[in-house]
Amino acid sequence: MRADPTHVETDVLVIGSGGAGMYAAIEAARAGAGVFLADRSLIGRGGATVMAQMTVAVALVAETPDHWSHHLADTIRAGRGLTDARLAHLLCEEGPDCIREMDTWGVGWARRDGHISQAMAPGHDRPRCAYVDFLNTGPAVSKTLRTVVNRTGGIRKAGDLMIVDLVRRDGEVSGAVALHLATGAPVTIAAKATIVATGGLTRLYRRNSASANMGGDGYALALRAGAPLVDMEFVQFFPIGHLAPRLIGMDPIMWDPFRYKLGGRLLNAGREEFTARYGTPEDGRYVVTRDLATYAIIKEVEAGRGSPHGGAYLSFEHCSAEALRQAFGPVIDRLAANKIDLTKMPVEVAPIAHYHMGGVATNVRMETEVPGLFVAGEAVGGANGANRLSGNAITEALAFGRRAGRSAAERACGARQAFRAADARAAIDLVTADGSGAELNTAAMIQTLQAAMADDVGPFRTQAKLERAVGVIDRLTAALGERPAGDSGAFDMRRIEWLDLRNMLLVARVVATTALRRTESRGAHQREDFSEMVPEWQVNQTVRMRDRRIALASVPVMVEVAAQ
Amino acid sequence: MSHTATLKVWRGVDTAAGRLETYAVPFEPGQSVLDGLRWIRANHDPSLAIRFSCINANACKECMMELDGATVYACTARLEPREMVVRPLSNKTLVRDLVTEIAPPAERFKG
Secondary structure, three states: OOOOOEEEEEEEEEEOOOHHHHHHHHHHHHOOOOEEEEOOOOOOOOOOHHHOOOOEEOOOOOOOOOOHHHHHHHHHHHOOOOOOHHHHHHHHHHHHHHHHHHHHOOOOOOEEOOEEOOEOOOOOOOOOEEOOOOOOHHHHHHHHHHHHHHHOOOEEEEEOEEEEEEEEEOOEEEEEEEEEOOOOEEEEEEEEEEEEOOOOOHHHOOOEOOOOOOOOHHHHHHHHOOOOEEOOOOEEEEEEEEEEOOOOOOOOOOOHHHHHHHOOEEEOOOOOEOHHHHOOOOOOOOOOOHHHHHHHHHHHHHOOOOOOOOOEEEEOOOOOHHHHHHHHOOHHHHHHHOOOOOOOOOEEEEEEEEEEOOEEOOOOOOEOOOOOEEEOHHHEOOOOOOOOOOOHHHHHHHHHHHHHHHHHHHHHOOOOOOOOHHHHHHHHHHHHOOOOOOOOOHHHHHHHHHHHHHHHOOOEEOHHHHHHHHHHHHHHHHHHOOOOOOOOOOOOHHHHHHHHHHHHHHHHHHHHHHHHHOOOOEOOEEEOOEOOOOHHHOEEEEEEEEOOEEEEEEEEOOOOOOOO | OOOEEEEEEEEOOOHHHOEEEEEEEEOOOOOEHHHHHHHHHHHOOOOOOOOOOOOOOOOOOOOEEEEOOEEEEOOOOEOOOOEEEEEOOOOOOEEEOOEEOOOOHHHEOOO
């Protein structure tokens, strides 16, 4: 006989402690709600925020005349006709407040002449991107929010807690079931409101720039709880992820800030600049947007003009040692430790899975279609349409997190706990199940999925490639079976990875299937067999779970900027 | 030059009853110890427990362990073509294999 799971109760459950989750927790607590902040990793350490080395786009009017409406116009233009204007409006209008609040919390935005410095980034009409030197934006944002979480009363923190499924009662989310990794024990959580702040899905890809936590679990949780997803075919590839020589202790997206500062030259095997061939000359400035740069690099490689490891060269050889030292600061020494001298050699870069435009569908209160379920940060779908602008990810983490925290606290205020243990039974059984006994190599299965997604559901897609990927997903899903691998002991990674694969395979299927259905090319979704953007496809695709199968539909784009 | 790194990895759930298991890992210059441990998981034994999330950036600070007796981050310690001994942190409570309880007490789940 099994012991009853450990049970906790809270007003607001926040799943994920990156920038969005921590801001949501702070805001909900400030609004008077009790908060339970759960993370499968360490609080404020996993996720994507801590990895962000770049910039935060906001119309601050610190150095340059600006207005959030200009930022909104750029965000909508970048989204190639699919941006949800209501969400983009919220991001652009409330972003500056969040950035200023972070400033009062001591995040340390880089300053020039007393003003917060704002860098120019591709796709923006003026310098708009705040940052923390050197390569420290994400760590500084995470550390600051962690400090504020720690000094805000009413927030309970729970690391090593992996949410396995949301629990519903009468069509509303009433809490969740979790696996406590450090003990292997099941935990039930009753919550009056639940916020999914789990980030994106870059772990589905072989080369990616986010942490191993970002396997799309929030999308799977929401989908199984009845909430629709939107724009799931749009995976953003970051064009200049570090490829070679092998670097340790550095994030692969590290080159972007230096391109902001110094330009840098993107070169093919013949050491020629090539982006002009695809419509955007660089001339030493960093102006080419992410989708176009990704396209240009992959096409050069296909044409046999790639760098030795299959990417492009990024060169700062034209910059003086002094200019490099000024721009890179102590990072020059970390590069030297990796035997890289930028005055004498280029590095190799190639597109890398970076961010997901799609996500859980929500209104401007960050409330999903399922009562009691809210969403924040990258887990939200729609705000960035078919292509996200540089700098909008941290901004949306903060702005959406704050809004979700406030909305969830409003719902929790005066509501009663609807959680019933009986509704949690199936998920508890998954956590506590005796192992299937099957000799699954879950780590290898994840690698197989990542290879299929990278090779066939990457930036350039065809019907044949996508169908091949669906075939791999079918085989892996069948191999995974219904009963978890591993056992219910402490930190059994076979069990953890089995539960991860359950989510990853569902989300991978959603990405591949929506990509198959969209027979056109738009933003981050490029079909080599349907290379034109088609006006009829200016619609968002939604995905729902019906009878354990996914169902796709098209809905009109929310183009109206509603009053907030 | 040898093209194999020999990783002797401490395994177990009880500090008093563990064992060292030996794995031969193909060596490529520039790799990290974490690369080697991940290779073992994917190619030999997925039950090997390690804690990491950022993989390579040294941002999450989760992959702390003892390498030849010294505390390191596995993501920044270089793999070398020789015998290397990897153990869990000896000053933290053991969870399993190379995983220890490293979170500050206020950030741990308490039922």
